[in-house]
Amino acid sequence: MVLSDQWIYIKDLKDHIGEHVEIKGWLFNKRSSGKIHFLQIRDGTGFVQGIVEKSVSNETFELADELRIESSLSVKGKVRKDERSPYGYEIDVDGIEIYQIPLEDYPISKKEHGIDFLMNNRHLWLRSQRQFHILHVRNEVIWAVREFYRNNGFILIDTPILTGAIGESAGELFNIEYFDLGKAYLTQTGQLYLEAAAMAFGKVYNLGPTFRAEKSKTRRHLTEFWMNEAEVAYYTSNDNMHLQEELVSYVVGRVLERAGDHLKALERDTKPLEKVQTPFPRISYDEGVRLLQKKGFDIKWGDDIGGDEETAISEEFDRPVMVYNYPRNIKAFYMQPDPQRPEVVLCDDMLAPEGYGEIIGASERINDPDLLIERIKEFNLPAESYDWYIDLRKYGSVPHSGFGMGIERLVAWICKLEHIREAIPFARTIYRIHP
């Protein structure tokens, strides 16, 4: 038999039942007895088991015997549907070509590993099935985000990664030498640039890496993470909240539709995700504080809402909840005060269910130039760095609102991960930059 027939991907096996095909991939596990080898093969699109029985040529049977974990190989054989396989299909192998037998033992075993070891071996850990499913969900999340904006008339505006001294506060910025211009910083937010773009394009968004030099060590923090921000001219805080719930419900819906098998493989109970339909509940900061006091938290008006408090609030609801209008003193300088109550600002945080906390931070922005200048001074920020930002308020200033959504937090919640570091291919945390 001619064995040079077509190479296909594992995900397409279902369309080739009974045919003789070739799979190119890696051996992720092997079980053998004297007369039969079970080859567990991964090709990046899925997983399948190849069967090598003694009845094949001696040469092929010997090759199967030599294979070690993570050997790269091509197998040829006939596709068969089989209930005994966890993947539904099997290949009766009659030809094996080895690309490489690993030079050393593969470090990641079939048993458990500690997180330090796994993160040190992240370049190999990516090959594991769990990571395969998580990163497929991430892929669908990002596609869905982009799709949402495209469907809703937004323009993609890529905001700069290198910036001058501008953002919400200094001290949490990574800095580098920038030729003769002194220090440049890695972006902490593209918001200010999106505000400029909103005055040019109306509805804009970005999606890219963001950097925070905070020494945070928790399951919710990375020093480098991907953020989606949106900014819309003429949107009030209420319009903004509506946009956020439309976005999040859309993304969750698309992920359920397109990555349902991945969620199932991760043993993620999808029932809570199916409830993520608009409208989302909204409670004011005032109501939030009263609710927390009733639940026994030691919190008074004016205090920020911490992680445990966020969880306690989100427990009251079966879908993401938006907590709006926080005290002005605990929020950023650019947020628009409530004209009825100047001690609070028009803003909201969206808290994910199941204890995942804040996934979106949002606000209406100050549009009055004098008030903005006053706030910049009040926060002791260098006014000269904000010259162009203030400029935006001089030429047809309008009410406008926007938000930032953490992609990894969203992925961690949708996959129900213990830690955000599995939601990004190569996590950057305070003590980890390698690999």
Place this chain on the structure above:
RNA sequence: UCCACCAUAGCUCAACCGGUAGAGCAUCCGGCUGUUAACCGGAGGGUUGUAGGUUCGAGUCCUACUGGUGGAGCCA
């Protein structure tokens, strides 16, 4: 920056009141014709993170350091 915890074989972990290091997996050898983290038999594998200290004796107790983990603050 602060608080807590952890560090023993390649990996995951044991080792009682301080008494001289043990298992599973991985590796190698042998067996097994449907395995599902396959299984069965055998073998090799250790300066117990580093440096001091207490003690007749330290993996175990004390101090410092290094590396890591979780959390607080802060945020997405």
